[in-house]
Amino acid sequence: MRWDPIRAARWLSVVMVTWGAGLCWAAPAGLAAERPNIVFILADDLGYGDLGCYGQQQILTPHIDKFAKQGMRFTDFYAGCTVCAPSRCVLMTGKHMGHCWVRGNAGQGNRLIQCLRDEDVTVAEVLRKAGYATALCGKWGLGEEGTAGVPTRQGFDHFFGYLNQHHAHNYYPAYLFRGEERVPLKNVVPGEGDFGSGVATEKVEYSHDLIAADAMGWVERQVAERKDQPFFLYLALTIPHANNEGRQDGMEVPDLGAYADKDWPPNQKQHAAMISRMDADIGRLLALLEKLEIDDNTLVVFSSDNGPHREGGNDPDFNDSNGPLRGIKRDLTEGGIRVPFIARWPGKIPAGQTSGQLGTFADMLPTVAELAGNDQGLPAGIDGLSIVPTLLGKAEEQKQHDYLYWAFYERGGAQAARMGNWKAVQQPYHSPVRLYDLSQDIGEERDLAAEHPQVVAQLTAAMQAAYEPSENWKFPERPMGQNGQSANKKAGAKTKAAGQGPTKN
Ligand SMILES: [Ca+2]
Numbered sequence: 001m002r003w004d005p006i007r008a009a010r011w012l013s014v015v016m017v018t019w020g021a022g023l024c025w026a027a028p029a030g031l032a033a034e035r036p037n038i039v040f041i042l043a044d045d046l047g048y049g050d051l052g053c054y055g056q057q058q059i060l061t062p063h064i065d066k067f068a069k070q071g072m073r074f075t076d077f078y079a080g081c082t083v084c085a086p087s088r089c090v091l092m093t094g095k096h097m098g099h100c101w102v103r104g105n106a107g108q109g110n111r112l113i114q115c116l117r118d119e120d121v122t123v124a125e126v127l128r129k130a131g132y133a134t135a136l137c138g139k140w141g142l143g144e145e146g147t148a149g150v151p152t153r154q155g156f157d158h159f160f161g162y163l164n165q166h167h168a169h170n171y172y173p174a175y176l177f178r179g180e181e182r183v184p185l186k187n188v189v190p191g192e193g194d195f196g197s198g199v200a201t202e203k204v205e206y207s208h209d210l211i212a213a214d215a216m217g218w219v220e221r222q223v224a225e226r227k228d229q230p231f232f233l234y235l236a237l238t239i240p241h242a243n244n245e246g247r248q249d250g251m252e253v254p255d256l257g258a259y260a261d262k263d264w265p266p267n268q269k270q271h272a273a274m275i276s277r278m279d280a281d282i283g284r285l286l287a288l289l290e291k292l293e294i295d296d297n298t299l300v301v302f303s304s305d306n307g308p309h310r311e312g313g314n315d316p317d318f319n320d321s322n323g324p325l326r327g328i329k330r331d332l333t334e335g336g337i338r339v340p341f342i343a344r345w346p347g348k349i350p351a352g353q354t355s356g357q358l359g360t361f362a363d364m365l366p367t368v369a370e371l372a373g374n375d376q377g378l379p380a381g382i383d384g385l386s387i388v389p390t391l392l393g394k395a396e397e398q399k400q401h402d403y404l405y406w407a408f409y410e411r412g413g414a415q416a417a418r419m420g421n422w423k424a425v426q427q428p429y430h431s432p433v434r435l436y437d438l439s440q441d442i443g444e445e446r447d448l449a450a451e452h453p454q455v456v457a458q459l460t461a462a463m464q465a466a467y468e469p470s471e472n473w474k475f476p477e478r479p480m481g482q483n484g485q486s487a488n489k490k491a492g493a494k495t496k497a498a499g500q501g502p503t504k505n
């Protein structure tokens, strides 16, 4: 080849940029050539114990159970946080709760701190740069109308659903968003205010059904119109969350399905019907992938954004939604943050496997970047590790986290860390660190802090190292009074609340 000064300069600049970024890494041989489509399905407030494949006895989830048998089921995978927005921020940006941008559900008066900024690099931006078509169908919660945080300005070609998470409470909203436009629906919501939350008086169109249909339509169009371009679908379902504005009647679902004749409280029939409805739609989506003959080339992941809730009249104890874990949504004990996590990629991920790999939502960004053959380097400062080796059955090549970290800035504050089988929980923030050995005590009943002060010191140091101060998200400066701490008591004895002493039913 002849000397070409332009080509040489280009090559040199690529070398310099790669070297300068200090993030030079290459996709494993073979991956770039067969980049999978990626479908990430996220349930909202679905507990670790809510699926048959995770031990659920009453709520029927046959499609997800079958899907788990076809892929890998993780036992020790964690959401980004114990409530919606920050958990999704970790999922989208690969940074944990000590230094990601959106570290809480903002109050209605201060929504801008819950909006991603231009400089926040999302999974969708990474994948779009790597050549993927990208879509979000469902709930976003990381950017309000007119801000840089909306999905269409954060890497998604296509968006249909809710921007605001209070809006997403309402399953019969008067509008949803398509791209950046409001699309009117037939539901009537009196006094809905600026963000569409409330309770409909005319319930015509159930948003979950619209979202599921939109996602399937988008996938069909991708295959029909752009055969060679891989796609990324982030299907952020809104069930089985409550419509909190409905108070004790917040479990909105169009029909009770298999539970209509059960001798259960109405809210529990509705809660179960939501989960089975979600399961049926996931079954439809998986069948569509098969019909389109792309199931072998599509990685499908299913998870939940945090633990089960006690909202809208739902009782998380009724069907043991947290399984063997302690606590629920808003707790940093396992029940608030450990979630179902299932991955299927036929022919690549060994079928019928259970993995104890310690993972977190922050792992998604580097994982999908690797699968996409991304050679742009990863965004600076991310905490996640690619779990591609685990997924491909090469656990011996899997890098491990030194520790995992979570923080929660509401209700007296809280933080927690896991290092191997050790789990430290400090909730409320101004309370002694409690220490559990999860290998012996998955229900976090026996506090071993007094017996293992060195482990406590190690985990405390890890939590201090993980936490970076933020203008927007702060731990309380001093212990809160009764009001602050009473929030944890609400979870009650049976759900093994985080803030109180050991209790188990
Ligand atoms: Ca949630």
Ligand SMILES: [Ca+2]
Residues within 6 Å of the ligand: 117, 118, 119, 120, 121, 122, 125, 153, 154
């Ligand atoms: Ca961005």
